Amino acid sequence: MDVTGDPLCFTSARELSQLIKTRKVSAREVMTACLAQINRLNPHLNAIVARRDDDVCLKLADEFDRLLRTQPVDGLHGLPIAFKDLEPAFGFPQSKGSPIFKNFWPEAGADSVLVERLRLRGVIPIGKTNVPEFGMGSQTYNQVYGTTRNPYDSTKTAGGSSGGAAVAVATGMLPLADGGDLGGSLRNPANFNNVVALRPTVGLVPTAPSPMPFVGVSTKGILARSVSDVAFGLAFVAGADSRDPQSYEFNPRSLLEPLRRDFIGARVAWSIDLGGLPVDRRVRRVLEAQRRTFEDFGCIVEDACPDFGNVDEIFLTLRTWASWNTYKELLSEHRAQFKPEAVWEIEQGAHLTGEDIGRALMQQGQLLERMRAFQRKHEFLVCAVNQVPPFAADEPWPKSIEGMAMETYIAWMKTTYWISATCRPALSVPAGFTDDGLPVGIQIVGRYRSDRDVLGLGHAFEQATGFGRRRPEGA
């Protein structure tokens, strides 16, 4: 890769939106730039799948330009997007990374709330972004579309499950992308690809359709190249929807305003390893160097960590129980087409009793209360996003960290799924690079429904450090 992309490919989503609205740049010009970038990089990286033909995309862009001349348009008007392949989106296949669904096309009206809102705000859908099978595991490979590769080192994984989305954004194929996060699926790929993602407070962005709307800690969100653009994208998808009973009213305009905030005296609990999880020394070295950055903001930074108690039991019980109830019939009919990790996860849920579920839910209640008490004093918790840097793309999951064996295929990402269990907002923002040039992000966890404060601290960190401005070679 010896050439670089059109500057439009790396213009912020906020600015692109403004340029299109004021007709300084056309939707066609933006689309042309993005398609060129996709055609140049995607064959190698495999981030965007189920793409529309270029001609169709350009005709759509022309149509959006015509609309602009005749009527007022919304905030994301004319921005190309590819929806995550776990999301139902009319006009595109929804394989979920499984050969069982490789020919499944959702019906008209079956869009998820996230897709529906993005469309209403004026995006131009051009395809889907690649995912792991059923979104299980934070490594994007599947039997339908293959492996998504890391643009900083294509022998490494892009992470997942929003792996295709993160790579598309990192390389300027798209200005922003949607994603989802149960155990780390927004944060991990953002971290591995040097972009930004917020796992919002549960309910900020509606997650419908969902097989179990009252159970679990699933979230939807936005990946972008800056904190400001994540906030910009969230402003158009956040807020209550009657199809998700956990969603809540929210003033999206607050995300369009500057994210600046005073952090003097803000108390930050510093715990890279969340109280003793194994963390690769390369990751630890990068992150420890950033403690000073928070101190320079005037934050009171000190070593402290909430009591996570038996969070593993909470998360794994609820996750495997949900997986069993969602996929048991499918597994019995198509077992040979499931990857071994998915079979393991689904079958773990088969052995759970009502008492197990009740205990996990009660323990989660206690965890939420401990977290609330902890955050009364410490407004923020700062820790690693991932315990490892991007690992080999042909390795399904890391089997050990610093000599400690991983007991499950998601044990290497406890720094993300432990946070998921608390329902708090958590941001992954670029924080540096290993000696061999692999991205390392830092995770900022805030108080319940304080998403804007988390974005504010992340924005301050981003402005002070500038790691997110570094692009993959050749992009």
Next chain:
Amino acid sequence: MTSAELDAIIARRSPGMVKLTKAVLAKLRPRFPGAVELVYDKRNALVIGFCPDERASNVINSIAVYTKWINLYFFEGDSLPDPEGLLQGTGAMVRNIRLESAADLDRPAVKALMAEALKCADPPLDKKAKRRILLKQQSRRV
């Protein structure tokens, strides 16, 4: 750190600020019996926090001495009753009052806010403990 060493740090300010800082400390110290005073000699400000122990996150109130004024910080500021609207700031929890003179600390509304902050102290101050001063950060000066 001794009081004399802290005085030496304070003495690097302008004469007016030295006088104001000493007057403010003289008013504050009796309100925090047994406190550990955590000192941060930063490039842009001298910060002195009044804590029940050595953990900065347990701070009750602090002052930041800038070049021309002093701010008094409250760390539960989002939940303190403030009928006169004295508390300033955009932080989620931290608020401040700008002190023009040590006499500002005698205003009933300021005293009431400080009394409320003291009630929130966790752990509470050990009033029988001996006051201590601890230097937590000293920025290199060019």
